[in-house]
Amino acid sequence: LKEINGREIAALINSETASAVSKLQSSGTRPTLGLVVPTDDEATAWYVRSIKRAAEKVGIACITDEMAGASRQEVVDALTRLSRDPSVHGVMCQTPMPDGISLQEAGLHIAVEKDVDGANPKSLGLLAAGLVSFAPATAEAVVEILQHEKKSLAGARVVVVGRSIVVGKPVALLLLARHATVTICHSRTEDLEEVCSQADILVVAVGKTAVIGAHHVKDGAVIIDVGTNPTADGKLVGDVDGEAVVARRSSDPSTGRRGPSHHIAATQARG
Numbered sequence: 001l002k003e004i005n006g007r008e009i010a011a012l013i014n015s016e017t018a019s020a021v022s023k024l025q026s027s028g029t030r031p032t033l034g035l036v037v038p039t040d041d042e043a044t045a046w047y048v049r050s051i052k053r054a055a056e057k058v059g060i061a062c063i064t065d066e067m068a069g070a071s072r073q074e075v076v077d078a079l080t081r082l083s084r085d086p087s088v089h090g091v092m093c094q095t096p097m098p099d100g101i102s103l104q105e106a107g108l109h110i111a112v113e114k115d116v117d118g119a120n121p122k123s124l125g126l127l128a129a130g131l132v133s134f135a136p137a138t139a140e141a142v143v144e145i146l147q148h149e150k151k152s153l154a155g156a157r158v159v160v161v162g163r164s165i166v167v168g169k170p171v172a173l174l175l176l177a178r179h180a181t182v183t184i185c186h187s188r189t190e191d192l193e194e195v196c197s198q199a200d201i202l203v204v205a206v207g208k209t210a211v212i213g214a215h216h217v218k219d220g221a222v223i224i225d226v227g228t229n230p231t232a233d234g235k236l237v238g239d240v241d242g243e244a245v246v247a248r249r250s251s252d253p254s255t256g257r258r259g260p261s262h263h264i265a266a267t268q269a270r271g
């Protein structure tokens, strides 16, 4: 088993971003991200702090509209204002959303050209049409990781488990645009094990512990486990039973290998 080192990839991306930001600053633009936070959820507060830290590290300014208890209209107004503000270049809305408005509905009020987390359904439509657009950060992260692991995705057999509009669908569309042969699975898929076991690359975004076990995984496959499932002892685990995958490969003589050769990554540090 080879574990993919996401931190190394992140460091590389951060250094590229910092130099792009510095070029923009020298031409008089200070890249600025506007965050609307319509909740006082603790996990969200942690996530917002980590976005701010990450942005500041590369020179991006971050302004937050903390508006726990906001009404639907107040959220819409905040997103509209940031979208129209020429000094703000990217706009994001954090979940959970207040009653009466979904993230998709809120997303419609984020200008497509500032929709850096792909929350506007129009951004997904542009992606589906093969046009320039932003995809949700997690979906982009999956593709970044794969591009660092495999030189070309063209022709690779990819199975994406999960079809949500925040992960499964945009991941599938991004990989299709890179000429992978993509199959999307979901809760009604028949014989998930058989479909998954054909994959050169298996991307799992379900939100259920051990939904993928040893028999779902072909020898040599790259697995990206997007799932984040809280355990009773306060930890987070993915959707793939990694131990079972490793144990089977280590003991299966039919693979013709002494040890497992999967590449596995968990994208639990979002974006």
Ligand code: NAP
Pocket: 138, 161, 162, 163, 164, 165, 166, 167, 168, 185, 186, 187, 188, 189, 192, 205, 206, 207, 208, 211, 226, 227, 228, 229, 267, 268, 269, 270, 271
């Ligand atoms: P979601 O909206 O609940 O979608 C889950 C998907 O999994 C659905 O398409 C569902 O199928 C499918 N599914 C459910 N049970 C299944 C089964 N037994 N076999 C096959 N497919 C099944 O979840 P999400 O927002 O995409 O998130 C998925 C996971 O990723 C969660 O654990 C979430 O916390 C995590 N996540 C992680 C990050 C990160 O940065 N790491 C970011 C976002 C989300 P149907 O469509 O048929 O219902």
